[in-house]
Amino acid sequence: MSTAIVTHKDCILHDTGTNHPESKERLIAVNKTLKNFKSNKIKWFESNKVDLKYIYEVHSKDHFSIIKKMSPNENLYNIDGDTILSKYSLEAALKATGSVCMAVDLVLEKKFQNAFCPIRPPGHHAEPERAMGFCFFNNVAIAAYYAKLKYKVKKCAVIDFDVHHGNGTQKIFWNDPNMFYASTHQEGIFPGTGFKDEVGINDNIINVPLPAGTNSLLFKKSYEDIIFPKLKKFAPDVIFISAGFDAHIDDPLADFRLTKSDFYWITKELNKLSIKYCKGKLISCLEGGYNIKALSESCLEHVKGLIL
Numbered sequence: 001m002s003t004a005i006v007t008h009k010d011c012i013l014h015d016t017g018t019n020h021p022e023s024k025e026r027l028i029a030v031n032k033t034l035k036n037f038k039s040n041k042i043k044w045f046e047s048n049k050v051d052l053k054y055i056y057e058v059h060s061k062d063h064f065s066i067i068k069k070m071s072p073n074e075n076l077y078n079i080d081g082d083t084i085l086s087k088y089s090l091e092a093a094l095k096a097t098g099s100v101c102m103a104v105d106l107v108l109e110k111k112f113q114n115a116f117c118p119i120r121p122p123g124h125h126a127e128p129e130r131a132m133g134f135c136f137f138n139n140v141a142i143a144a145y146y147a148k149l150k151y152k153v154k155k156c157a158v159i160d161f162d163v164h165h166g167n168g169t170q171k172i173f174w175n176d177p178n179m180f181y182a183s184t185h186q187e188g189i190f191p192g193t194g195f196k197d198e199v200g201i202n203d204n205i206i207n208v209p210l211p212a213g214t215n216s217l218l219f220k221k222s223y224e225d226i227i228f229p230k231l232k233k234f235a236p237d238v239i240f241i242s243a244g245f246d247a248h249i250d251d252p253l254a255d256f257r258l259t260k261s262d263f264y265w266i267t268k269e270l271n272k273l274s275i276k277y278c279k280g281k282l283i284s285c286l287e288g289g290y291n292i293k294a295l296s297e298s299c300l301e302h303v304k305g306l307i308l
C-alpha cells in the first residue's frame with residue numbers, strides 16, 4: 001500500500017472564533033476533497049492522542065501545563081493575537097500530534113510507503129516554551145523525536161515549504177546535528193526569523209528566504225540548487241514535510257505566486273529523493289494554507305505526489 005492518510009475528527013473541534021484564518025472550515029474542505037479522490041493506493045486512519053512523554057522530548061512540562069491551565073471551559077482564551085484556545089483545542093492538538101506519530105508507526109513498520117496528516121492546529125511555529133502563530137505543540141518535531149526514540153532512527157530531515165519560517169522547528173533542532181531543517185519562506189513576514197546565516201550547530205539548518213512575488217521558477221531553483229544538495233549530503237533515514245500551502249498565489253496571508261502544480265512538483269521530488277536515500281520513508285503533516293479552495297486543491301496535488 002502506498003499512502004496512509006492519518007487524522008482525527010477532533011481536529012475540527014479546535015475553535016479559533018469568527019474571522020480567524022486558521023478555521024475548522026480548512027480541514028473540513030481538505031478532508032472532503034481528499035475523500036472524494038478515489039484511489040486504491042490510499043487508506044485513511046484515525047489517530048490516538050500522543051503519549052505525553054513524547055511531547056516532553058520537545059516541550060517543557062511547564063509549557064504543557066500552562067496550555068492546560070489556560071484552556072477555557074467556555075468562550076475563548078487568546079494566548080496572543082493569533083493563537084487561541086477553546087474548550088477542545090488541547091484535545092485537538094494532542095490528536096494532531098498523535099496523527100503524525102501514528103504516521104511514523106505506519107511508515108516505519110513498513111505498512112505504508114509514506115503518509116500525509118491533514119491536521120490542525122498546525123505546529124511549526126511552536127517553540128519548546130512558547131505557543132505562537134496558531135501552533136501549540138510542534139507536531140513534526142515531536143514526531144521526529146518519536147521516530148528516534150521508538151524506532152532508533154538516527155537522522156531525520158524536515159523540509160518546510162510553508163510560506164512562513166518554522167521558527168519552532170528550527171529552535172528545537174538547532175543543537176542536534178542528527179536533525180536537519182530546511183525552509184523556503186517569504187522574507188520579512190511573520191515570524192521574522194529564517195535568515196540565511198541561521199545555520200544551526202553543524203550546518204544542520206538551511207534557510208532560504210525569498211522575496212514577495214516568488215514564482216514557480218525561483219521556488220524550484222531554491223530546492224534544486226540549495227536544499228536538495230544539502231539534503232542529499234545529510235543523508236536522512238526519514239524525511240518529514242511541514243506541508244503548508246500558503247505560498248499559493250491565492251493565499252491571503254502572504255505574497256508568493258505558486259500554484260497547485262508547484263506543490264505536486266515539490267512533493268514528487270521529495271518522494272523521489274526519499275526513495276533514493278531512505279527507502280521511501282516520507283511523512284508529511286499539514287501546516288498553513290488559508291484560501292480554502294487553494295488549500296484543498298493543493299492538498300490533493302500533494303497526495304497525488306505521494307502516491308507511488
Ligand SMILES: [Zn+2]
Pocket residue numbers: 162163164244246287288289
Ligand atoms: Zn504559514
